[in-house]
Amino acid sequence: MxxxxxxxxxxxxxxxxxxxxxxxxxxxxxxxxxxxxxxxxxxxxxxxxxxxxTALSKGIEIEETVSVSVRNRAVKDIKQSFDVVRNSQGKNVAFVLEKQAQLLCSQIDELIAILSSSEEALTVLSDAFLYDEYIYQHSFQVALYSLAIAQEMHYNAEEMKIIGLGALLHDIGKIAVPHSILQKPGKLTDDEYEQMKEHARYGFELLRNLYSVPLLVAHCAFQHHERLDGSGYPRGITEKDIHPYAKIVAVADVFDALSSNRVYRSKLLPVECLAIIEEGSGVSFDKKVVEALKRSVVHYPNGTIVRLNDARVGIVVRQNTTLPLRPNLRIFEEQGERLKATYELNLLQAPQVKIMTTEPEYIL
Structure with a gap:
């Protein structure tokens, strides 16, 4: 493919x-x-x-780390949880959210088990899944990326569970934001943007008093838009006051936003998203978290056409688990000439060779 x-x-x-x-x-x-x-x-x-x-990509397989059935079940549970909480009134909200959080914990356990058993870097095919409301798919993927980062940073199982639940519920406060703002296809007005920013504070208030949910889950919701240099919201706090779990969710949140289709912006390929996030490393985002993300996710998905610094062109056939940045390629063009026979190049064994660009519009 x-x-x-x-x-x-x-x-x-x-x-x-x-x-x-x-x-x-x-x-x-x-x-x-x-x-x-x-x-x-x-x-x-x-x-x-x-x-x-295509004939060029014959034999190349693309498999998402998490199966379609697991994803669909998780997104369905997230949607149900958000809808139930949104439709609750007064004192009943805390009771309902408590119950829904317990349901979502089982989803986190399943994702942790899947990631722990996989030796491959994380592959997420966001274009293969369409949802009427972006928030549910986004919540699932932020949880998945956050768990992959946490695993790479060697957090233990209990810490990963808190991080995963915090990521899954990081946008729960958006149930208080008008639908017209959430789904607006164009740029938000200043007033609309201020209303949108309040979702972090409202999410914290929803989660902070739940008996069965650690307070750190609430802090993930509260701080996932904060930035190390104080340029974030809702409080504009700086690095020393942002919890490490929230730093993970912040990076995962931005990575998924960049790599997903939105009504007002086209998605980017993984390597492009990582480049943008790396620009903010140490300024907006925690350096260790950014490096963990880079080690955790596939940069060039299988089936991607890439152009090299020596004018060769190839297609990614499989990943190198030790270094996602340097996959195995099937070379089919040299110096602008199509080869009669392709050959494989392992970039781990060719340190002088670098991928310069992706060529998603390349067709024979």
Whole structure:
């Protein structure tokens, strides 16, 4: 399978990876032949990249770390939890949220088990899943990234559980933000932005008095938009006052926001997201957390076309678990000339060779 930009998709191409809707049903099955109508529909859904089957990518497999069934079940539980809390009134909110938090804890346990048993860097195919409301998918993925970072930083199981639950509930305060603001396709007004920022404070107030939920979960919600240099919100605190768990959730939150489709912005590829986050390392984000993220996630997903510093072009065939930045490639072009026979290049064994750019619009 080859990762390709929607701008380069042509009729008669064959879809390599199923696209799912928010109910866990296939929107477009792998193996489907692409038509002009399908291309138009994918563009309307703001899908930026798809996987297609090509001769060049034969034998290349793309598997998400977390299965479709686990993801769909988790997102369904997150949506249910948010909706139940949103529809609760007065003193009943705390009781309801307490019960929902216990349900979500089981999801965190399952994700921890999956990550602990996987030797591969984390692969998340966010374009393969479409949801009517971004907040639920986002909450799931922030939890997944946060747990991967925490595991890389050698937090123990109990600490990871708190971090995971804090990440899963970091946006719970958005239930108090008007839907018109959450789903606004354009830039928020100053007043709307101030209302949006209050979600961190409201999330803290919702979570801080729950009996079965550690207070640190509430602090993840409260501080995930704070930045080391004091430029964040809602309180503008600096590095020494931000809890280490919240520093993890902050990085995971931004990484997912950059790598996901939004109504007002196109997604970026993982390596592009990591480059942006690295620019803020030590200023906005904790350096150790940023480095842990870089070691935890796939930079160049399998099926990605890349151009090297020596003018060779190849496609990523598999990852190197010890260093996600340097995958194995299938080289098919040298100095602008297509090779009669491809060959494999392991970037771990070629330290002088570097990936310069990705080529998602490359088609033969």
């Amino acid at each position: 080859q990762l390709i930009s929607i701008a380069a998709v042509k009729e008669d191409m064959v879809l390599g990876k199923t696209i799912w809707n928010d109910a866990g049903h296939p929107l477009l099955q792998e193996g489907a032949t692409i038509t002009s109508r399908i291309i138009q529909r994918l563009e309307q859904l703001n899908i930026q990249y798809i996987y297609v089957d």
